[in-house]
Amino acid sequence: MKAIIIGAGIMGLATAWGLARRGHEVELFEQGPVPNPLASSMDEHRLIRHPYGSHVGYARMIDDAYRAWELLWADLGQTLYEPTGTLALTGNGADWAEKSAAALASIGKPMTELSMSELPQRFPLLDTKGMERAFWIDSGGGGVGRGQGGGRGPAHPAPPQGENHRPTPGGAPPGPYLYFGFSAPKRARVLREHAPLAPLFGAALVAAALLHPLDARAHAVIDGGTAVAGSYHKLVVRITHGCDGNPTLAVAIDLPEGVTGAKPQPKAGWEVSVERRPLATPVRDGHGHTATDRVARVTWAGGRLEDWQFEEFAIQVRLPDRPGDTIRVPVVQRCSTGEHRWTEVPEPGKEPVRLRNPAPALRLLPRP
Incomplete structure (x- = not known):
C-alpha cells in the first residue's frame, strides 16, 4: 500500500512511522520544517504518568504507551527516557490527587500517600505551603529532546501544575537530546530522513493504537x-x-x-x-x-x-x-x-x- 500523509505533526509523524514499520510506502508532506516550530505538539520534552485524576481510561493507556516507547527506542537505537516517579499534590480544597489515587487503586496500581512532614526531606526543592495531601507512585518520567535548531533543553521536564518529580542531586544534568526518525522502505519518500519527534507521549499513544494488540501488548x-x-x-x-x-x-x-x-x-x-x-x-x-x-x-x-x-x-x-x-x-x-x-x-x-x-x-x- 502507498500512503500519502499531509502534515508532519505528532499524528502525521507517528502514523508514518507505524505504516513504514508494517512495510508500506509512505510519503509525508509538511508545509514547514520538520518538526514545524509552529505545531501545537512541538516542544523539547514531554512527561508520562499514570495519575490522571478520575480518568481511568487514560490511566489504563499508559502501560500500552510504555510498550510503544520500547518500539520507538528500538527503532531509534537508544533509550531517551528519564524515570522519575510521580508526585501528585493537592491544596486549597482541590481533590485531583485523591481522585488519581482512587482511580489507580481501582485498576491495581495503588499510590502511596505521603505525610506533609516528610515532603521537605524527600523533595527539598518543593515549597509545601498550601499543600494538603500528597500521593506518590514509582512510575512516570520524561522523554526529552531538542528542536531542529540544536538549542539545549532541560534533561528533566518542568513539572506541570499539580505535580512535581524527584529532583536530581546537584541539579539536572545537560541532555540527553532526542532525534527520532522512522525507517521507511527504500522507495518511500520522506521529506526528512531523521525528523525530530519530541512529543513522545502522544506519539507513543498513537503508536499503541496502531500496533495494539500486537507487540504493544507484550x-x-x-x-x-x-x-x-x-x-x-x-x-x-x-x-x-x-x-x-x-x-x-x-x-x-x-x-x-x-x-x-x-x-x-x-x-x-x-x-x-x-x-x-x-x-x-x-x-x-x-x-x-x-x-x-x-x-x-x-x-x-x-x-x-x-x-x-x-x-x-x-x-x-x-x-x-x-x-x-x-x-x-x-x-x-x-x-x-x-x-x-x-x-x-x-x-x-x-x-x-x-x-x-x-x-x-x-x-x-x-x-x-
Whole structure:
C-alpha cells in the first residue's frame, strides 16, 4: 500500500512511522520544517504518568504507551527516557490527587500517600505551603529532546501544575537530546530522513493504537532494545504484568545460539538456576579459558511478582559479533494460574508486529 500523509505533526509523524514499520510506502508532506516550530505538539520534552485524576481510561493507556516507547527506542537505537516517579499534590480544597489515587487503586496500581512532614526531606526543592495531601507512585518520567535548531533543553521536564518529580542531586544534568526518525522502505519518500519527534507521549499513544494488540501488548521486553555486537552486555528483561491479573511466580529466559558467557544476576527472594548445553564448537571466553558449553536457559523461581508491579531480570552475556542482526530471546512467564509464553519469532520477511506473543528482541549495532 502507498500512503500519502499531509502534515508532519505528532499524528502525521507517528502514523508514518507505524505504516513504514508494517512495510508500506509512505510519503509525508509538511508545509514547514520538520518538526514545524509552529505545531501545537512541538516542544523539547514531554512527561508520562499514570495519575490522571478520575480518568481511568487514560490511566489504563499508559502501560500500552510504555510498550510503544520500547518500539520507538528500538527503532531509534537508544533509550531517551528519564524515570522519575510521580508526585501528585493537592491544596486549597482541590481533590485531583485523591481522585488519581482512587482511580489507580481501582485498576491495581495503588499510590502511596505521603505525610506533609516528610515532603521537605524527600523533595527539598518543593515549597509545601498550601499543600494538603500528597500521593506518590514509582512510575512516570520524561522523554526529552531538542528542536531542529540544536538549542539545549532541560534533561528533566518542568513539572506541570499539580505535580512535581524527584529532583536530581546537584541539579539536572545537560541532555540527553532526542532525534527520532522512522525507517521507511527504500522507495518511500520522506521529506526528512531523521525528523525530530519530541512529543513522545502522544506519539507513543498513537503508536499503541496502531500496533495494539500486537507487540504493544507484550508483557516481556528487553530494556533498551539495542546493544553493540560482540560486546559484553547486561541483558535486562522487564516483566510488566502478570497473567490475567495473577501474580508471576517464575521467569525463564532462553538464550539463543551465539550468546555466550552468561552470568545471571541474583535477586532477593528468588532462586536462580541455569541449564547448560554443549557448544558445537568450543570458544575462547576472553579470560584465557576454552568454553565447551554455554548457559541456554536461566530461571528465577520462588518469588512473587504481583500483577500491578513490574520487575527486571538481568543476565550478563557476550553477544554474537553480527552487527545488523536482531536476536530473539524467548521468555516464559509462569503465574499462580496460567502462564505467558513470549516465544514467537518472526518468519523471514514477516514484520514482528504481526506476532501476538513475540519473543523480546535485541538489535545488534556496529561498534562505534
